[in-house]
Amino acid sequence: AVVSTQSGHYGRGALLDSLFQGISLDVGYFSQTLIDNYKVGTVIKGADIEEGEDDPVFAVASLLPLCLFKDRSKFEQLSSSLLAKCDPDEIASVEKILNSKDSAFLINAKFSNLPLQITAQLYKAL
Numbered sequence: 001a002v003v004s005t006q007s008g009h010y011g012r013g014a015l016l017d018s019l020f021q022g023i024s025l026d027v028g029y030f031s032q033t034l035i036d037n038y039k040v041g042t043v044i045k046g047a048d049i050e051e052g053e054d055d056p057v058f059a060v061a062s063l064l065p066l067c068l069f070k071d072r073s074k075f076e077q078l079s080s081s082l083l084a085k086c087d088p089d090e091i092a093s094v095e096k097i098l099n100s101k102d103s104a105f106l107i108n109a110k111f112s113n114l115p116l117q118i119t120a121q122l123y124k125a126l
Helices: 009-019 027-036 072-085 091-098 116-125
Strands: 042-045 057-065 104-110
Touching: 009 027, 009 057, 009 104, 027 057, 027 072, 042 116, 057 116, 072 091
Parallel strands: none
Antiparallel strands: 042 057, 057 104
16 A cells, blocks of 8 residues: 555546546545545555556545545535435435534445456555
């Protein structure tokens, strides 16, 4: 596991783009929030990349505490998208969780053919 830095920003954004497919979100904002939250999370990147190239990112796992959202409208976008996918009987419970200051989103994005040995390490490090 490596400390998440600005390196790999594009790759992280591409993974988040596929994760949030069909949801209208500012993926760049979420990617930057993951970078800012470098103390909690794991990024699996490629090695031996030439100078000036963006590191390829193969997987990202992180917790985004709701208190990290500096722009509350971004949180509301994600929350309303999640609530729209909820069963009507579950909406009140999910809203209660989303309104709790101790809640966090678990972000888990990876290539589908990533070997299990690597994926297991992703979660252990988290």
